[in-house]
Amino acid sequence: LGAAETLRGPQAQADANAYRTWHKTDPFGAPPGKYLVDASGLAVWLVDPGINGAFKTRADGTEVRKFDAPKATLMSYIIKGMLDRKLPWGLVLFGVMIAFVLELCGVSSLAFAVGAYLPISSSAPIFVGGLVRWLLDRRLRRSARARQLDEARLAAESDQSPGVLLASGYIAGGAIAGIVIAFVAGVLGRLDARITKWAEASNPFFGGPHADWLALIPFAALAGFLYLTGRRARRLPLP
Structure with a gap:
């Protein structure tokens, strides 16, 4: 067992006892994770992480x-599989073969893999960004034909x-905003x-069917x- 810890957050007001930590690694009997154990060895609390946590209540x-x-979840599966020597090599080799076939077909295997493991909430904005890039490249290609540019200069x-x-900048800003939101929710809970209470009372778009x-x-x-x-593409000087 690990060092003694106490509860944190709203539940600490009702339970101020100190518990020993126990990291359960096998999936039998209860989900693996970090538990708080009392003096008799009974697991009282499951410490569910705020990131990739399984319980929302x-x-x-x-x-x-x-x-x-x-x-991070995907990388954790790979790292745990390698450390525990339980990596499903059949699935890994199957993915390698899929990537090989995609490359032979002229499809980017990396883009396909990213779209495969990301949820639709994350892949949909990426798709919109790719659509914007496709529209801009199509417009730029028409301009390049008029200016007689080759493929190398067009790509540059x-x-x-x-x-x-x-x-x-959008990517960096989204990452920073995510950190700020997580900090406010985790540290500045009140x-x-x-x-949230103000938004529910004042913003008609915060909840309901139009959220x-x-x-x-x-x-x-x-x-x-x-x-x-x-559209304001930077035009390289002609040779």
């Missing part, structure tokens, strides 16, 4: 926000487009609860701004 019935990290001009820089419009409207604006920015 506490023992008292209150809801708790969980965050998903599909890429496309990669140096302001839209590529803006898309990179502030997060007040913001998705709250995210769809700014997302469409960002996609449109990305397209307009990408």
Whole structure:
């Protein structure tokens, strides 16, 4: 057993006892994870992580926000499989063969793999970004034919487009925003609860059947701004 710990969060108000930590690795009897064990050796609490946690409801019935990290989950499966020597090599080799066939067909195996393991909530924005890039490249290709550019210069001009820089900023901004949201929800729980309560009372788009419009409207604006920015392609000087 590990060091002694106490509960943290809202449940700590009802239980101030100190428990020893126990990391369960096998899936038999109970899900693997970190448990808090009392003096008699009985597992009393399951410490469900805030990222990739399995339970969204506490023992008292209150809801708790969980965050998903599909890429980290995939890497954890690979690392655990290698350390425990239980990596499903059959599935790994099957994926290798699929990637080999895709490359022979002229399809990017990396893009296919990313779309395969990411949930639809993450792959849909990526698809929209790829659609914007396709529209911009199509427009740039028509302009390149008029300017008599070869494929190498066309690819260079496309990669140096302001839209590529803006898309990179979108990725960095999304990562920073995710960290800020997780920090507010995990550390500043009371502030997060007040913001949620205010939004439920003041914002008609926060909940209900029209809640998705709250995210769809700014997302469409960002996609449109990305397209307009990408149209101002940087033109390389002709030789």
